[in-house]
Amino acid sequence: MFDAPPDTNFMGPWVPRNVTWMEMACYFSGALLISALTTWWILKRGGRIGLDEPDSRRKLHERAIPRLGGAPIFLATGLACLVAGYIGGLGWSRWLPVAICNALIFSVGFADDLKALGAKVKLIGQIGTAMILYSLGVSIDMLSNPFGEGSIALGWWGVPLTLMWLISIPNIVNLIDGMDGLAGGFGLFLCLTLAFLGHLGQQPDVVVVSLAMAGALAGFLIFNLPPAKIFLGDGGAYLIGFFIASVSLFTANKGSVIGALLVVVIALGVPILDTLFAIIRRGMRGVSIFNADAEHIHHRLILLGYSKGRALAAMYSVCLVLSLVGLSILATKGVALPVAGSFLFLLALGAARYLGYVRSWKNFRAQINDVLERRRQREFFRAYGRVLDFEVERCADLDSFSTILSHGLQRMGLSARAQGGTSPEVLRINNTMQCVIHHPKDDNDAGEWHLRLDVLIPVLERCLEKWNALPDCIEKPASSPPPKATA
Template structure:
C-alpha cells in the first residue's frame, strides 16, 4: 500500500510541477534549439530533469518521513543513490544552460560512479546462467564504474525523440521492480515506484509534440538511477549479480551507444560528438513518424525487459532449488 501511494504521490507531484519547471526554464533561457543533429522544430524548454528529479526526491523524503522503518538496513544505499542523483542533476543543469565540455562531464560521472561503488552499489561476483561465477576482486570497482557511466551516456544518447528516453526508462524501472521482488532487494522496491511515478507524470508533457524536453538535467541522473536499480534488482545475494539480466534490460540503449562510439571512432571524431545516425534517427528516415519510431523502440525495450524477467525468474527458481539441495 505504501508503495502504491508513493507511486501516485510522485506521479501527481510531477504532473503539478512540470508546468512551473517549464516556465522557469523559459525564464532562465534553457532551450533546445533546432540544429543539424536534432529532429524537432522550434525552440523547446529542456530542463525536464527538474521535474523528474524534484518529484523523485520529494517523494522519497515523504516516504521516509511517513515510514522510516522501510529504510532500515538500506540507508547507506539510499543516501548514496539520492546524493549521486543530485550531483548529476546539477551537472546536467549546468550543461543544459552552458554546454559544458564533455571531458568535464565524464570526469564528474566517473567520480560519482566511484563514490557509489564504494558505498556498496557494485558488481563483485558475476553470476551466469548455470550459476558459473566470475569473481572480479579489485576489478569490481572499474567494472561497476564502466557500467554506471556507460548507462548514463546510453540514456543520454537515446534521448533524441519525444517520449523515447522516458518510455524506455519506464519499462526498465517496471521490470527492475518485478525482478527485485523475486530476489528480495528492498532498496529497488522502495525507489522504483517513486521514479516510475515521476517519469509517468513528466511523460504527460514529453510525448509528441513535447512542450518540454528532459535535457541532460534529466538524462544524466536518470541513466544513473537505471544503472543502479537494474544492478541491484539482479543481485541474487550480496555482491553476486546475475549480470545478463541488467544487460538485457538495457540492451537497446547500450547497443545504440556502442554502435555510435564505434562509428565515431572509425570516422576519427570524438565518441561523444553528437550525430543523426542513432537507431531512432534511422527509423524516422525509413519512413516512421517520430511517435511511431519512439513507440517501436519502447516496444522493443519491453520485449528485452520480458526476456530479462524470464531469465531472472528461471535463475531464481534454480537458485531456490539448489538452496534446498545444499546442506
C-alpha cells in the first residue's frame, strides 16, 4: 500500500488516500482490456482512413496497415484515470493540466495520421502544447542535488529547459517507431519505471496513472508485435512521449525533480542513442534531421541477421537493463553514477562499432572522408535538380524539356533506359504515377541512391502540373505498382 503526505493541486488542496495492490492491478488490467477491445474494433471496422501504405523502400510491410493505434491507448488511459479520480478518490483535479495537454498533443499526431500536416505544423503544435503546460504550472523551476545537499534556482532558464524536455521526448519516441512493437514496448517499460518512481516518492496517483498507461500499451501490443496488424502512428508516439515527459515532472517535488529526470533519461538510453546516431549521420550527409531513413538501430540489427523478433527482444532487454541502472542510481543516492556513466559511454562506442556505423576505428578518418565525398555528390544532384526545375518553367513544350532532361541525366551519370552496368530505381510521383531511372552499379547502397534520385521527383511533378504528362524519354515501369520488397 502507498500513503503520501498532503499536497496542493491545480484546483485546490489534495488529500491522497491509500491504494491497495488489488486496485492497482484492476487499473492496469482494466486499461489493458479496454485498449485491446478498442484496437480489435478498429481492425474489424476500420475503413480506408489512416492507412500506412508500403513504399518498397523503408515501409516493407506487404499491405496497407492502419496507423490509428494511438486512439485505443488514449481512450483506455483516459477512462482508467477518470475512474481513479472520481471513484478511486485520487484527486483527479491536480492532473487536469497534464490531461489537457496530453489530449492536445495526441490530437496533433492523430490529425497527422489522418492527413499529413507537415513537420512545421506538427512542431508548432508541440511547442504550443508544451507552453500551455508550462503556463499551467507544470515546469522545472529548481534543480537540487537528489543525492545530497544544495539546489539551483533556474529562473527564466526553467522555460527553455521545460520546453526542451516536453518537446524532445515525444520526438525521440516517434523517431524509433519504425519497427513492430518497438516504441510501444519501450513506452511500457518506461511507464513501469515511472510507477516505481511514484512508489519511491510515496505518490499513489503517479503510480496509478503510470500503470493505467502501461496497461493500455500492453493491450495495444497484443496487435502490434511482429507481424503488426496496427501501427502507433504519430498520435500514439506523441502521446507516449509526452505522457512520459509530463508525468516524470510529477514523480518528485519541484526541488528534486532532477532525480526523476535522470532516471528517465537513462531508461531512454537506446532511443536517445538512436537519435544521436541519426542526427550525426544526417548532419554529415547534408540532409535534414527529419529526413527518414532505414539506418536506425533496429534496421541495423536486421541487416546483421537478426529476425524481427530477436531484434525486438534484444532492444527490450537493453531497455530493461538501463531502466534498472537508472533506478539503482537513485536508490544508491548517486554512488552508482560513475559506474553507470562509464557503462553508457562504453555502450555507445560498442554499439557504433557493432552496428556498423563505424566500420573500423583504425580507418575512421577514411570513412569520414568517404561520407563527405558522398555529401558533395548529393549536393551536386540537388543543385542540378534545381536547374532542371527552372528549365520546366522556361521550356515552351514537353518535347523541348525532354531533350534537356536527357542531357541532364547524362550529366548526373544517370540514364532513362537500361544500359550495361546500371540498376533500375522506381520513383513515385504524386503517389499516383511511377517512372524508372537507371543509375550505375557501384559501392553506394540503395539508401544513398534514394537520396540522390529523390531530387528528380519535384521536377517530374512540375511536368505533370504544366503538361499533364511525363517526358517521352522517361521509362514507365512494366507493372504498377512495383513489386513489394520483403524484410
